[in-house]
Amino acid sequence: MSAQVKYRKEPFRLRLVRNIRQHPWLYIMILPAVAYFIIFHYLPMYGVVISFQDYHPVRGITKSPWVGLKHFNNFLNGPFFWRLLRNTLSINIGLLLVGFPLPIIFALMLNESRSGPFKKVVQTITYMPHFVSSVVVCGLMVIFCRGDGILTFILSKFGMPQSNLLTYKQYFQPLYIAMNVWQELGWDSIIYFAALAGVDASLYEAAYVDGAGRWRQMWHITLPSILPTIVILLVMRVGNLLSLGWDRIFLLYNDMVMETADVISTYVYRTGMVQMQYSFASAVGLMNSLVNVVLLIGANALSRKFTDSSLW
Amino acid sequence: MDIMKRHKSVGDWIADIIIIAVMVALSLICVYPILFTLFASFSDAKALLNRTGLLFAPLQPYTVEGYRLAFSNVKLSTSIWNTVIYVIGGTALGTFITGMAAFVLSRKSFLLRGFIMKMITVTMFFSGGIIPLFIIVRGIGIYNTRWAFLLPWIISAYNLIIMRTFFESVPAALEEAAYLDGATDLQIFFRIYIPLSKAIIAVIVMYYGVGWWNSWYQSLVFQPDNKLWPLQMILRETLISNDRSATMDVTSMAEESYTRELVKYCTVIIATVPILVIYPFVQKHFVKGAMIGAVKG
Structure with a gap:
């Protein structure tokens, strides 16, 4: 883009001063946002240096002793590493396998419906759970899964035990995934509806004239049209494979299901905020973040290699 | 069809x-x-x-x-009041800061545009984590105040990018006349961009509004004083922790x-x-x- 010849290559500092003089308001207006990102994002990024220290609040970052990779070693060799990694991965992969294709199938199916008002009503209703707060969703889940709860009642007809389901190790992850899918199925499909609305209608006309039925139209026109959207979203999901918000699991889990419910982020919260092992928790969090970035870059590279779509 | x-x-x-x-x-x-x-x-x-x-x-x-x-539960009514403060305050402040920043970042005449955009995008994929944030919140003296609930999440990079994308689509011809008349960037923002952007402002206000309405764990981490808690925290106590005094x-x-x-x-x-x-x-x-x-x- 910037291939054109620059007539005068001024030093950056001079250009900046001139730019500030010409557009002082721009610099004033961006100030609050820049301050926000520096204070609440970049200072904490600097703050991860405590992962390499034995941080003590009274001493602060500057005076706490350096301990190198001690906390990283402790975590990697600690009793919980494999359990946390396994749970974080399996919940995320479960969410990916179930929660990713369902909105696509849902959007494709509803798109096949010819009635506009029916489509609108179904969309409005399925978006609804997205607007219910996490606390309420998890709270209802806790109530519904008790021994006398309605979900327990329904599932007991299918052979599940009639006692508190959230205390069973083997049910925690499926229940957690089901709850998330319930809440986000409709909402996650919005983006596909948007992509579907953009498909050129004349393609369907042509296919119809050529004798392609509904199924083949979907397979040969609709699906390829929304494929770039699918790929981009998949890349983002894979990039988040090791990040799992701790809030919902924190709301749902209990001592009896730690074996399958405890994930990296809940562990960071517990060790850091509850047990106040600041440095150790911070080291665990940092490792998690780094692996995420690597996953995202990897997923994006793969996507760029095998398809035309990529995040950057 | x-x-x-x-x-x-x-x-x-x-x-x-x-x-x-x-x-x-x-x-x-x-x-x-x-x-x-x-x-x-x-x-x-x-x-x-x-x-x-x-x-x-x-x-x-x-x-x-x-x-x-x-x-009749005093805790509940206090928390509803807190939620109202957080939703209105957080949304108003957040939308305002986001709007200004998005406007600036949509200006081709802003020299630091690319740099600051990169700086913001990085935060979407990498964060220092909750522990360093906790240390910062304590360090700047807002721990256990209402600000501790609002400030650490006052802007969302995602909303900022949405708004900037919208601003970039505003035709440049509209503002050229204003520039020729000697209008400042601030005037152009308020007189031309805000009136044109009611739809996107509504979107962002909704996003922030619902976000603040649903927030709770800021309180868990940064606000030990339960008089500052929003409705969702009291809900958590009532529904999940089974704390009787909450009900x-x-x-x-x-x-x-x-x-x-x-x-x-x-x-x-x-x-x-x-x-x-x-x-x-x-x-x-x-x-x-x-x-x-x-x-x-």
Whole structure:
């Protein structure tokens, strides 16, 4: 883009001063946002240096002793590493396998419906759970899964035990995934509806004239049209494979299901905020973040290699 | 589209019926948990306690006792007030800062545009984590204040990018005349961009509003003082931690065991109805926001 010849290559500092003089308001207006990102994002990024220290609040970052990779070693060799990694991965992969294709199938199916008002009503209703707060969703889940709860009642007809389901190790992850899918199925499909609305209608006309039925139209026109959207979203999901918000699991889990419910982020919260092992928790969090970035870059590279779509 | 008017084959009919059946079932699954809670909240406390299984109407005798008890709880009313402050304050401040920043970052004349955009995008994929943030919040002296709830999440990079994408699509011709008349960037923002951007402002206000309404864990981490807690924190106590003092202040133990369940359902309804009443009217803004966001990835 910037291939054109620059007539005068001024030093950056001079250009900046001139730019500030010409557009002082721009610099004033961006100030609050820049301050926000520096204070609440970049200072904490600097703050991860405590992962390499034995941080003590009274001493602060500057005076706490350096301990190198001690906390990283402790975590990697600690009793919980494999359990946390396994749970974080399996919940995320479960969410990916179930929660990713369902909105696509849902959007494709509803798109096949010819009635506009029916489509609108179904969309409005399925978006609804997205607007219910996490606390309420998890709270209802806790109530519904008790021994006398309605979900327990329904599932007991299918052979599940009639006692508190959230205390069973083997049910925690499926229940957690089901709850998330319930809440986000409709909402996650919005983006596909948007992509579907953009498909050129004349393609369907042509296919119809050529004798392609509904199924083949979907397979040969609709699906390829929304494929770039699918790929981009998949890349983002894979990039988040090791990040799992701790809030919902924190709301749902209990001592009896730690074996399958405890994930990296809940562990960071517990060790850091509850047990106040600041440095150790911070080291665990940092490792998690780094692996995420690597996953995202990897997923994006793969996507760029095998398809035309990529995040950057 | 004339494609709709074409003759349907038998296969088409079967497909349509299957689609309608699946969609109706899905809609019921989405709605029923909330309907159940609504029915339960008006049910008789004793009848509710002895009942397992589905509800298709409140259990008689109908009562609003649960709501009376829920509202008589001082903690709940304080928390509703806090939520109002957080939702209005956080949304107003956040939208304003986001709007200004998005405007600046959409200006080709802003020299640091690329640099600051990169700086913001990085934060979407990498964060220092909760522990360093906690240390910062303590360090700048806002720990255990209302600011601790609001400031650490006052702007969302995602919303900023959506808004910037919209601003970039505003035709430059509109502002050229204003520049020639000697208008400052600030004047152009207020006089040209804000009036043109009502739709996107609505989207961002909704995003922030719902976000603040649902927030709770800031309190858990940064606000030990429960007088600062929002509704969602009290809900958490009521529904999950089973802390009795959160639900009721002065009730006899016997009565409490009956009504505690009822109060749970009522509290859920109190905390959910406002947003469920509003969302059908504003969902088109959300959809629009999701689409603008999708274009940019």
